[in-house]
Amino acid sequence: MKPVFFAVLVGVLLGRSAQAADDAAMLEDLVYCLVCHGYEAQGNPSVGGPSLIGIEDWYLNAALAAYRSGSRGGYAAAMDMQAAARQLPESEMPRVRTLLSLLSGSVDQGAAVADAATLQRGKLAWAQHCASCHGADGEGNEAMAAPALRRLNDWYLQAAWQAYVDGGRGANGGPAAAQMAQLARSLPASVDIAAVVAFLKQAR
Amino acid sequence: MTGMLAALGAMPHSATAQTVTLRPARPQRKVLLLGAGISSLMAAFELEQAGYVCEILEASHRAGGRCMTLRSGDIVDEIGNRQVCRFDDDPTLYFNAGPSRIPHEHATVLGYCQRLGVPLETSVNLNPAAWLQFDAFNGGQRMRQKQYIADARGFMAELTQKGLDDAWLDAELGESDRDLLRQFLRSYGDLGAGDRYRGSTRSGYSSGGLVAPGVLRDTTALKDLLKADFWRMGMHFAESSLQSAVLQPVGGMDRIVSAVTARLRSKPRLHSVVVGIDVQPDGVEVQYRERGELRRTRADYCLSAIPAQLLLGVDNNFSADYRRLLAGRPRGKLSRLGLQMRERFWEAEGIYGGISWTGQDITQIMYPSGGFGGRKGVLVGAYILSGEINDRWVNLTSDERIERALQQGEKLHPGYRSYFESGVSVAWHRMNHMLGCTATGSDPGTAAALRAPFGRHYLIGDQVANYGGWLEASVLSALAALQDLDAKEVEAA
Numbered sequence: 001m002k003p004v005f006f007a008v009l010v011g012v013l014l015g016r017s018a019q020a021a022d023d024a025a026m027l028e029d030l031v032y033c034l035v036c037h038g039y040e041a042q043g044n045p046s047v048g049g050p051s052l053i054g055i056e057d058w059y060l061n062a063a064l065a066a067y068r069s070g071s072r073g074g075y076a077a078a079m080d081m082q083a084a085a086r087q088l089p090e091s092e093m094p095r096v097r098t099l100l101s102l103l104s105g106s107v108d109q110g111a112a113v114a115d116a117a118t119l120q121r122g123k124l125a126w127a128q129h130c131a132s133c134h135g136a137d138g139e140g141n142e143a144m145a146a147p148a149l150r151r152l153n154d155w156y157l158q159a160a161w162q163a164y165v166d167g168g169r170g171a172n173g174g175p176a177a178a179q180m181a182q183l184a185r186s187l188p189a190s191v192d193i194a195a196v197v198a199f200l201k202q203a204r
Numbered sequence: 205m206t207g208m209l210a211a212l213g214a215m216p217h218s219a220t221a222q223t224v225t226l227r228p229a230r231p232q233r234k235v236l237l238l239g240a241g242i243s244s245l246m247a248a249f250e251l252e253q254a255g256y257v258c259e260i261l262e263a264s265h266r267a268g269g270r271c272m273t274l275r276s277g278d279i280v281d282e283i284g285n286r287q288v289c290r291f292d293d294d295p296t297l298y299f300n301a302g303p304s305r306i307p308h309e310h311a312t313v314l315g316y317c318q319r320l321g322v323p324l325e326t327s328v329n330l331n332p333a334a335w336l337q338f339d340a341f342n343g344g345q346r347m348r349q350k351q352y353i354a355d356a357r358g359f360m361a362e363l364t365q366k367g368l369d370d371a372w373l374d375a376e377l378g379e380s381d382r383d384l385l386r387q388f389l390r391s392y393g394d395l396g397a398g399d400r401y402r403g404s405t406r407s408g409y410s411s412g413g414l415v416a417p418g419v420l421r422d423t424t425a426l427k428d429l430l431k432a433d434f435w436r437m438g439m440h441f442a443e444s445s446l447q448s449a450v451l452q453p454v455g456g457m458d459r460i461v462s463a464v465t466a467r468l469r470s471k472p473r474l475h476s477v478v479v480g481i482d483v484q485p486d487g488v489e490v491q492y493r494e495r496g497e498l499r500r501t502r503a504d505y506c507l508s509a510i511p512a513q514l515l516l517g518v519d520n521n522f523s524a525d526y527r528r529l530l531a532g533r534p535r536g537k538l539s540r541l542g543l544q545m546r547e548r549f550w551e552a553e554g555i556y557g558g559i560s561w562t563g564q565d566i567t568q569i570m571y572p573s574g575g576f577g578g579r580k581g582v583l584v585g586a587y588i589l590s591g592e593i594n595d596r597w598v599n600l601t602s603d604e605r606i607e608r609a610l611q612q613g614e615k616l617h618p619g620y621r622s623y624f625e626s627g628v629s630v631a632w633h634r635m636n637h638m639l640g641c642t643a644t645g646s647d648p649g650t651a652a653a654l655r656a657p658f659g660r661h662y663l664i665g666d667q668v669a670n671y672g673g674w675l676e677a678s679v680l681s682a683l684a685a686l687q688d689l690d691a692k693e694v695e696a697a
Contacts, residue, residue: 032283032636034477034479034517035283035514035517035636035637035639036517036639037517038516038517038518039479039480039517039518040519042517044514044516044517045516045531046512046513046514046516046517046530046533047513047517047535047639047640073599079595080283080634080639082284082599083283083284083285083598083599083634084283084284086284087284087285087286
């Protein structure tokens with residue numbers, strides 16, 4: 001536990017002036033981000049909320065815009081986020097950004113440890129299919145509208161991939177999401193996604 | 205302990221009131237309760253009676269959890285659908301957004317109502333005068349349930365009479381019992397001459413009946429009756445714990461919440477969001493944010509009603525096994541919607557309480573069981589049980605949900621929309637600080653395993669019951685935890 005962190009964080013989230021009388025009581029509860037994304041935004045697999053630690057500002061904007069417009073939100077957890085995004089006023093964004101900039105923890109790397117052969121397999125598949133957009137080390141590339149992936153929880157990477165394969169994600173999305181969906185659906189079955197995830201999470 | 209745990213597993217058939225007798229607490233023994241739902245509140249009530257110091261932390265703006273009654277001015281904190289209830293400021297105009305019925309077998313909760321002085325009244329659950337409406341049946345037109353039920357039973361009885369096989373009868377029944385069976389079927393189906401079903405007074409007359417001679421209604425052919433999904437649920441739902449008449453607190457289910465809270469020395473601390481739980485050998489330390497301040501508190505025991513799916517988002521030192529169990533509880537989905545109507549038009553249709561069933565998304569319309577003959581009334585305009593429908597419904601705005609409810613209600617009550625004044629909707633799977641509700645019948649093994657404490661941390665609430673969604677399950681879970689806690693205290697003393 002990191003008490004200092006929370007004191008700052010909460011001050012950021014809650015130090016607001018009340019608006020209409022009806023809103024006042026509601027706003028005190030507006031700590032929506034961490035209800036789903038977990039303490040210190042570490043992610044919570046039970047509600048499908050990924051870690052927000054290290055999220056790029058450009059990607060945050062793009063994701064929220066996609067949720068608000070409805071082009072993203074094609075599966076259960078994403079629909080929850082769509083509702084939350086539509087409720088989040090633009091005027092709150094500076095505070096959200098401050099919150100996110102304060103996140104300093106690191107994401108749980110997952111319990112499973114992959115062996116060297118798996119990591120090698122993942123590394124090769126990454127280089128072949130993923131690196132051109134998401135960067136050699138998964139650091140992301142704004143020019144390609146490809147977010148950083150290494151910062152994400154392993155379970156989320158798997159779930160996001162599956163959503164692209166199943167069509168819940170990307171079907172109504174912008175060009176980058178559509179491209180990702182197309183890749184996900186056209187990739188040979190022999191590509192071991194679990195190995196790619198292991199590579200992203202464990203390779204240093 | 206065994207008895208109570210068995211009762212939890214066997215819900216909803218625990219007809220005997222469970223009680224817990226805690227030995228007097230040693231000085232300054234403290235219990236932390238996380239979440240101010242009915243399980244925590246009842247546990248705190250018992251603990252304080254025994255001399256324990258209690259501290260109750262509640263993340264949201266109100267106590268009661270899903271035991272929530274909405275009245276004028278109340279806030280619904282659903283993510284993406286924040287609303288304020290705009291019913292008239294009138295205590296009789298309320299909407300139980302969560303549980304609304306207490307079956308007669310839920311003796312523990314009924315016992316607490318008595319102890320706490322919560323007046324109860326009858327809640328009409330099954331009302332054969334209410335409607336059924338299914339698009340594939342009767343040209344989509346509504347029909348009184350009693351008409352459907354009388355025809356269904358009549359034709360089934362006729363069919364059975366015809367199908368009785370002499371060889372079978374000889375083998376199973378003696379001469380006199382054979383005759384009894386035939387009489388039973390005549391009575392069951394209201395069969396006429398030649399053991400044929402040609403309609404029944406049970407359907408209600410199409411005209412006359414009291415003064416003028418009654419004219420029987422035409423029957424509906426069996427093959428058509430089968431087309432109404434009414435027989436899948438609505439026709440039989442009130443034949444278990446949810447019998448035709450159940451009980452409800454006068455004025456709203458949250459009367460139980462206010463009655464128990466009034467008796468507590470330590471009131472729930474609202475706006476207090478738990479962010480960390482540290483289970484130690486001799487106690488539990490909890491960190492929480494209260495209106496922006498980070499605070500830390502500690503107690504000898506912790507009873508947590510935080511939904512399992514959110515508990516995993518709290519910093520904790522649970523074992524991997526315990527975390528796996530928590531992750532194994534699914535997020536249940538349920539939605540309800542309340543509509544204030546300017547007239548109690550359903551009473552003009554002869555409907556006093558009960559439920560109409562439809563194949564449309566709203567699934568049910570529930571009529572108030574009190575305030576008969578008054579002017580305005582609040583209907584439950586949708587009570588959606590299907591996960592598939594709930595997935596769609598939750599993504600509508602509150603206004604869209606109300607619009608659909610009015611549109612669909614029109615098929616059950618022509619002119620429905622013209623009575624509408626104000627509505628409020630709750631999808632429990634998207635309520636802030638909950639994000640899910642009862643997960644009845646899913647994976648009883650996980651629920652059972654979660655009833656065992658992790659050190660001095662007990663998970664409580666209907667989430668650890670085999671049969672969730674009932675106050676009884678929540679309260680029994682709390683009592684089971686208390687009995688275990690009591691035993692631990694005896695060992696320690």
